[in-house]
Amino acid sequence: MTAEIISADLNSSSLSPITVVDGYVPVIDLSSALSGTAAERQRVADAIGEVCENSGFLVVVGHGIPQQSIADMYDTTRKFFALPYEQKEALRSDPLDPLMRGFGRKGSLAASNAHASVQEERSRPDLSETFTYNRLGDAGDNALPEDVDGRLRLPNRWPELPGFSDTYREYYGNMEDLALEIMRLFALALRLPENWFDRKVDRHMTNLTANYYPAQPIAPEPRQLRKGVHSDWGSLTILYQDDSPGGLQVQDRQGEWLDVPVIPGSFVINIGDLMAIWTNNKWVSTVHRVVNPPREVSHRERYSMPFFHQPNFDTLIECIPTCATPENPPRHQSVLSGEYIMEKFRRAYDL
DSSP states (O other): HHHHHHHHOOOOOTTTTTSSSSTTTEEEEEHHHHHHHHHHHHHHHHHHHHHHTTSSEEEOOOOOHHHHHHHHHHHHHHHHHHHHHHHHTTTOOOTTTTTTTTTTTOGGGGGGGGTHHHHHTTSSOSOOEEEEEEESSSSOOOOOOTTSOOGOOOOOOOOOTTTHHHHHHHHHHHHHHHHHHHHHHHHHHHSSTTTTTTTHTTTTEEEEEEEEEEOSOOOOTTOOOOOOEEEEOOSSEEEOOOOOOOOOEEETTSSOEEEEOOOOOTTTEEHHHHHHTTTTTSOOOEEEEEOOOOGGTTOOOOOEEEEEEEEOOEEEOOOOOOOHHHSSSSSSSSEEHHHHHHHHHHHHHHO
16 A cells, blocks of 8 residues: 655645545645634544544644654664663563553553453564553653552653653653644544543543564564554554554455555554544444564564553543434443553553
8 A cells, every 4th residue: 555645745735635545544634724724624624534434544744743853752762672671671661550651561452352362362472562651650740530540650661861751751742732633623523612522631641652573583473463453442543653564554344454554754543442432433443453574574673653642531431422313322331531441451461
């Protein structure tokens, strides 16, 4: 799957708002939504809503995030994973930490699926290393209600690399801003007031996770992947990925796996399970995976940086009023955002 962008300036308004890529993972330019008229903003929101009803995956350009921030985050991440393994191991996430901040433990995202055989999936752990930062681990952050499990306030773990924490916090802040903009576009697409989600995500509990996919000099076990088949858990994910082989694939409605296009400076956006619950399955949380590289290029490493936007811990996720009709009543039981994600982590990583 390929995509053609007609302008080298990804923050330019000269792009057509939508460039269709094989009809399933479109490229959408956000620039007119960020700086144009209300009508232009609604037009982009409607385009996003249409995608969320079909694939739940899109690629965005014209997003306004400084390219230098992306480059700094990428370079800093590569320096961390190049450290000797024992130095990374010293930053292993606390066994009690339900959000796995620091250097992540082995697990299988496929095991988080409700229908999965947990033991079987855990026997094929994902072929990746991770590092995770969450605002909840910063001193003075007051995002959590006072009576919430204190383990969520465990501190972040930082390597002794110059500027590492500053780079991650700056990038995190940029992702917060972009996530809020997208949530507001989501609201417009759903015929809600633009700020409908604001109070539900103003104390969000989002993990920013850096993924490192090492070279594979030895062929993986059968059915073992860089990331197993899964759907994301929260409201939306903002992913930066490089163009190394062995990348992200989504499954279409016919069960076929499609490559997600890689466009320099862009972000992949997909909705998660909680957004599907919010929208009464009007929008789809599509399963995806990260495949292994072909053996002839198995020496290539790969990096990606997902921002797993998660609503406030105490946000009740229940059917949005505009997504229910007499013919399509609410399909899901309501859930608390925080309890939902903690259960997902437990299944995936045996916490």
